[in-house]
Amino acid sequence: MEPQKIRKVYVPYLLENIFGPILVGAIFTGLGIWAGMNGVTTVIIVVIYMGCFFWWCFGPAELYKNTKRKHLQELDGSGFIRNHTFNADGCTVAADVVNGKIAIIFKWNPKQYYVLPANHITNLWVDDGKMLGGSSRVSFLFIVDGVKVRVNTFTSNRVWSMSSNYILEAISKADLMVENLRKAYVAANGGNTL
Numbered sequence: 001m002e003p004q005k006i007r008k009v010y011v012p013y014l015l016e017n018i019f020g021p022i023l024v025g026a027i028f029t030g031l032g033i034w035a036g037m038n039g040v041t042t043v044i045i046v047v048i049y050m051g052c053f054f055w056w057c058f059g060p061a062e063l064y065k066n067t068k069r070k071h072l073q074e075l076d077g078s079g080f081i082r083n084h085t086f087n088a089d090g091c092t093v094a095a096d097v098v099n100g101k102i103a104i105i106f107k108w109n110p111k112q113y114y115v116l117p118a119n120h121i122t123n124l125w126v127d128d129g130k131m132l133g134g135s136s137r138v139s140f141l142f143i144v145d146g147v148k149v150r151v152n153t154f155t156s157n158r159v160w161s162m163s164s165n166y167i168l169e170a171i172s173k174a175d176l177m178v179e180n181l182r183k184a185y186v187a188a189n190g191g192n193t194l
Contacts, residue, residue, distance in 0.1 A: 004116060006147040008091075010109040017060050021052030060107070067110040068092055075103055080115065084180040086173070088151045095180040100188025102181065104149065118184035120144050124194055126174040128167070134159035138170035140178050151177070 028048045032041040068087070075082065075094065080101060085094040094103040095118070102121070105113040123143040127150075129135035138154040154170030161167070185194045 004114060004145055006104070006114055006145055006149075007109050007112070008106045008147065008149070010112070013111070014108050017055075021055050025049050025052045064107045064110045068105050071103075071105050071113045075113075075115070078115075083184075084177060086151060086153070086177045088153070089155075091149065091151050093149070093151055093177065093181075095177070095184045097180060097183040097187055100184050100186075102144070102184055104144070116144060117188045118181065119188040121181065121185055121194065122146075124178055124181055124185075126171065126178055128162070128171055128174075130162060132159060134161050134164075135167050136160065138167060138174055140174040140181075142178075142181060153177075 025045075025048055028045055032045045035041055072082070072085070072092075072094070079099070080094070080103060081096045081098045082094045082103075083097040085092065090107045092103075092105040096102070100118045101115055102118050103113060103115045121142050121144050124141070126140050127138070129137040129139070135154075136156045136159050137152060139150050139152045141148060141150045143149070153173040154166055156166070182194055186192065
């Protein structure tokens with residue numbers, strides 16, 4: 001199977017989610033000014049701005065959640081056996097250990113998902129994020145068809161001790177996912193290891 005062009009971010013979708021609410025708010029503000037500001041138009045504009053604010057806060061995440069659910073159902077219906085699926089905030093990765101495949105869904109490109117033979121993975125590792133005796137991010141990473149994919153198993157705005165339950169659990173989750181991706185690689189590569 002030929003390498004696929006994996007796109008983690010679909011730029012038009014990203015720009016639509018950033019500037020779409022601004023454009024809608026500006027249009028309705030302009031219409032309100034043109035029509036003459038009064039109590040009703042002011043209320044309508046405030047409601048529009050609140051809707052834009054809520055879209056910024058929740059819209060992309062909700063859309064990602066719904067399309068991810070649909071894509072995973074399509075995968076299940078196509079014969080893809082999800083032996084292990086990891087849902088992170090920006091990416092979902094599923095491993096089919098039996099058929100030697102992986103599936104990837106990205107938050108900023110949710111309308112498209114990728115199903116690839118696991119032997120397209122060229123590197124695979126866990127990053128415990130250790131710095132100054134602790135960590136604020138644990139993740140597993142892999143390179144597939146020349147694209148580096150990082151999937152966080154833990155993130156924080158503070159540094160946690162490496163012996164913290166949060167860090168140990170995140171490392172365990174990352175190790176488990178890496179192990180399943182290796183098994184899928186072996187299944188796709190006729191028993192040869194990565």
